Amino acid sequence: xxxxxxxxxxxxxxxxxxxxxxxxxxxxxxxxxxxxxxxxxxxxxxxxxxxxxxxxxxxxxxxxxxxxxxxxxxxxxxxxxxxxxxxxxxxxxxxxxxxxxxxxxxxxxxxxxxxxxxxxxxxxxxxxxxxxxxxxxxxxxxxxxxxxxxxxxxxxxxxxxxxxxxxxxxxxxxxxxxxxxxxxxxxxxxxxxxxxxxxxxxxxxxxxxxxxxxxxxxxxxxxxxxxxxxxxxxxxxxxxxxxxxxxxxxxxxxxxxxxxxxxxxxxxxxxxxxxxxxxxxxxxxxxxxxxxxxxxxxxxxxxxxxxxxxxxxxxxxxxxxxxxxxxxxxxxxxxxxxxxxxxxxxxxxxxxxxxxxxxxxxxxxxxxxxxxxxxxxxxxxxxxxxxxxxxxxxxxxxxxxxxxxxxxxxxxxxxxxxxxxxxxxxxxxxxxxxxxxxxxxxxxxxxxxxxxxxxxxxxxxxxxxxxxxxxxxxxxxxxxxxxxxxxxxxxxxxxxxxxxxxxxxxxxxxxxxxxxxxxxx
Amino acid sequence: xxxxxxxxxxxxxxxxxxxxxxxxxxxxxxxxxxxxxxxxxxxxxxxxxxxxxxxxxxxxxxxxxxxxxxxxxxxxxxxxxxxxxxxxxxxxxxxxxxxxxxxxxxxxxxxxxxxxxxxxxxxxxxxxxxxxxxxxxxxxxxxxxxxxxxxxxxxxxxxxxxxxxxxxxxxxxxxxxxxxxxxxxxxxxxxxxxxxxxxxxxxxxxxxxxxxxxxxxxxxxxxxxxxxxxxxxxxxxxxxxxxxxxxxxxxxxxxxxxxxxxxxxxxxxxxxxxxxxxxxxxxxxxxxxxxxxx
Numbered sequence: 001x002x003x004x005x006x007x008x009x010x011x012x013x014x015x016x017x018x019x020x021x022x023x024x025x026x027x028x029x030x031x032x033x034x035x036x037x038x039x040x041x042x043x044x045x046x047x048x049x050x051x052x053x054x055x056x057x058x059x060x061x062x063x064x065x066x067x068x069x070x071x072x073x074x075x076x077x078x079x080x081x082x083x084x085x086x087x088x089x090x091x092x093x094x095x096x097x098x099x100x101x102x103x104x105x106x107x108x109x110x111x112x113x114x115x116x117x118x119x120x121x122x123x124x125x126x127x128x129x130x131x132x133x134x135x136x137x138x139x140x141x142x143x144x145x146x147x148x149x150x151x152x153x154x155x156x157x158x159x160x161x162x163x164x165x166x167x168x169x170x171x172x173x174x175x176x177x178x179x180x181x182x183x184x185x186x187x188x189x190x191x192x193x194x195x196x197x198x199x200x201x202x203x204x205x206x207x208x209x210x211x212x213x214x215x216x217x218x219x220x221x222x223x224x225x226x227x228x229x230x231x232x233x234x235x236x237x238x239x240x241x242x243x244x245x246x247x248x249x250x251x252x253x254x255x256x257x258x259x260x261x262x263x264x265x266x267x268x269x270x271x272x273x274x275x276x277x278x279x280x281x282x283x284x285x286x287x288x289x290x291x292x293x294x295x296x297x298x299x300x301x302x303x304x305x306x307x308x309x310x311x312x313x314x315x316x317x318x319x320x321x322x323x324x325x326x327x328x329x330x331x332x333x334x335x336x337x338x339x340x341x342x343x344x345x346x347x348x349x350x351x352x353x354x355x356x357x358x359x360x361x362x363x364x365x366x367x368x369x370x371x372x373x374x375x376x377x378x379x380x381x382x383x384x385x386x387x388x389x390x391x392x393x394x395x396x397x398x399x400x401x402x403x404x405x406x407x408x409x410x411x412x413x414x415x416x417x418x419x420x421x422x423x424x425x426x427x428x429x430x431x432x433x434x435x436x437x438x439x440x441x442x443x444x445x446x447x448x449x450x451x452x453x454x455x456x457x458x459x460x461x462x463x464x465x466x467x468x469x470x471x472x473x474x475x476x477x478x479x480x481x482x483x484x485x486x487x488x489x490x491x492x493x494x495x496x497x498x499x500x501x502x503x504x505x506x507x508x509x510x511x512x513x514x515x516x517x518x519x520x521x
Numbered sequence: 522x523x524x525x526x527x528x529x530x531x532x533x534x535x536x537x538x539x540x541x542x543x544x545x546x547x548x549x550x551x552x553x554x555x556x557x558x559x560x561x562x563x564x565x566x567x568x569x570x571x572x573x574x575x576x577x578x579x580x581x582x583x584x585x586x587x588x589x590x591x592x593x594x595x596x597x598x599x600x601x602x603x604x605x606x607x608x609x610x611x612x613x614x615x616x617x618x619x620x621x622x623x624x625x626x627x628x629x630x631x632x633x634x635x636x637x638x639x640x641x642x643x644x645x646x647x648x649x650x651x652x653x654x655x656x657x658x659x660x661x662x663x664x665x666x667x668x669x670x671x672x673x674x675x676x677x678x679x680x681x682x683x684x685x686x687x688x689x690x691x692x693x694x695x696x697x698x699x700x701x702x703x704x705x706x707x708x709x710x711x712x713x714x715x716x717x718x719x720x721x722x723x724x725x726x727x728x729x730x731x732x733x734x735x736x737x738x739x740x741x742x743x744x745x746x747x748x749x750x751x752x753x754x755x756x757x758x759x760x761x762x763x764x765x766x767x768x769x770x771x772x773x774x775x776x777x778x779x780x781x782x783x784x785x786x787x788x789x790x791x792x793x794x795x796x797x798x799x800x801x802x803x804x805x806x807x808x809x810x811x812x813x814x815x
Binding site: 107109110111112113114115116117118119120123127128131132134 | 572574595596597598599600601602603605606607608609610611612613622623625626627666669670679
């Protein structure tokens with residue numbers, strides 16, 4: 001029941017996010033109802049156009065939600081607007097289709113009688129077609145509503161707020177209570193909306209009677225909708241942080257304690273942050289020091305002058321059973337240890353992110369340059385000896401490919417790549433249960449996110465990379481039966497980034513400079 | 522007699538199939554004209570030309586001495602009552618609400634008393650007013666359908682197989698009640714049916730159609746006893762009604778030999794005078810009525 005107390009503790013936040021969620025869902029649903037019914041009605045007489053339009057809105061439905069948000073981002077930026085547009089587009093299909101079908105399926109005799117008594121087209125629509133098709137149309141709206149409550153959780157990734165904030169933070173932080181604090185209200189909301197519309201469907205047999213309750217609900221949402229940003233504070237600059245960074249012990253919370261950074265925060269997905277910074281939607285983002293996009297977008301990585309961020313050395317994290325089952329695995333992976341420099345990995349990231357080269361080619365070229373034996377076709381066996389996972393960003397993809405190519409190039413083992421896990425917790429759970437055998441992890445993440453040791457231990461370890469690695473390795477071995485192999489060499493720590501010209505114009509070089517700038521009136 | 526509907530040289534095809542060929546026909550004020558024919562004969566198409574639900578390929582339709590093309594279709598339909606086989610009551614509205622629709626669409630609502638009086642005339646009690654169409658029997662529904670067509674007091678009523686979907690008992694009831702509805706007596710009624718018995722019972726005149734052509738127009742007695750073409754005689758003979766008519770009339774006329782197959786030919790031929798034939802039909806109806814009241 002810890003989630004229950006968690007919700008009680010965070011009641012205000014849960015309320016805010018629930019209203020944000022209702023707001024996103026409600027506005028998009030009303031827009032989609034207006035447009036969807038209008039479109040559905042206007043294609044009744046045109047069968048060819050109707051099938052074209054219905055397939056067209058059907059295609060929208062097949063676009064993955066996150067991809068759709070990604071498409072909208074360059075045009076509409078971040079926040080509620082692109083979120084509402086995406087939800088609106090998703091809600092269209094059931095409403096258009098049900099309106100069309102609902103009216104099409106009316107007994108032709110009824111239409112004939114109505115036309116025969118001299119109804120105009122509009123009277124036919126108002127008195128006959130829409131009221132009779134109303135339960136079917138409302139069924140479409142109901143379907144859309146439930147879909148939208150679900151999809152709206154994803155809108156947290158583009159800083160639109162909503163219950164997704166808890167869910168994504170919870171997933172990345174390995175905190176089930178936090179996930180439930182988002183998931184439970186979201187389910188309740190979905191059930192509530194479904195029941196509400198179901199009630200209307202049963203008891204309100206006339207479409208015009210729907211308008212009154214809708215207006216009441218709408219005004220209630222508007223009146224109760226909390227104004228302001230997520231952080232409830234206005235500052236000179238806006239930060240775009242991903243959910244993991246906001247809540248992680250080694251993320252914004254500690255950073256703010258050390259540097260004092262009064263900045264308003266928009267929560268967004270890692271993959272979308274750079275775009276948002278480039279477009280000027282936000283001014284500061286968190287990122288990784290080896291990210292290829294720093295160079296690609298001409299960003300400035302602020303100097304961590306108080307050495308807040310711990311070291312993040314990348315290393316293969318392997319299930320011990322996999323090492324025992326495949327004795328050659330360890331030696332193959334050791335070929336990569338201490339061979340990848342910061343410059344190397346930054347360049348690899350750059351080639352993929354900016355030059356749009358394929359990850360496979362970039363990894364192969366790198367191994368060729370290093371004169372390491374490798375297999376170009378690695379990672380696609382259907383009955384693999386070793387399954388390799390990765391997180392959902394470029395560097396993790398590249399490392400996973402390097403692992404696969406080196407393993408297959410130097411041993412007889414067959415590998416399979418399972419890439420793009422959304423969050424450390426999911427990936428690590430997959431490793432622990434041996435659904436995957438290994439993945440590239442960072443020492444800092446292992447220590448602070450997965451182990452979460454007491455402050456006294458952290459103080460004792462300090463910022464000595466070696467001590468941290470040894471401590472982490474031992475603990476993982478004992479607690480999780482998982483082995484850290486030797487690090488690859490580079491240190492990909494967290495960094496705060498700004499657009500270069502922007503930072504230069506404000507004379508911000510270090511995080512302390514940023515703090516000073518934020519605090520001056 | 523004033524000509525109220527006039528077809529002149531009407532042709533109509535659907536997808537290369539000729540439905541109506543060269544139809545010319547006048548319908549007079551106050552009469553009940555039955556368009557009779559088998560399915561596919563074009564009778565329903567001809568009916569729908571009147572209220573513009575279908576437009577002719579060529580030819581002219583005149584209604585109240587105005588060409589149909591000159592009239593606003595919506596306006597024209599509001600002045601013509603329309604009753605169809607499948608009735609077409611609005612399923613989401615009660616009987617009372619359904620009754621209000623025709624006056625509602627022309628913006629001239631009437632008081633509740635008007636509707637309940639009208640429904641009473643067609644044999645619907647006021648306790649059915651708050652029911653939905655699905656709660657009514659088929660016969661009750663069609664009575665409401667007829668009452669609905671009368672709401673705006675149109676001069677012309679079009680009826681497309683109004684009783685065909687009902688089971689035989691209800692059909693007989695409605696057919697018998699129909700001529701007694703006060704409001705209908707002054708109307709010009711154009712009724713489509715494939716049922717010869719219904720045509721003879723209800724029609725002042727019958728227009729018999731076959732494959733899109735008008736075969737004969739005349740009184741029921743004309744068609745029964747003075748068929749202009751063999752097709753007309755065949756049409757009535759083949760029908761079960763004809764057989765019934767033949768046998769019962771033979772009885773009524775005192776012709777004892779019921780099984781004699783030549784009796785109908787006698788009725789249709791010159792053996793009996795026209796007066797005797799009319800007497801035979803009347804005798805038949807009396808006989809039928811007696812049977813149904815027993």
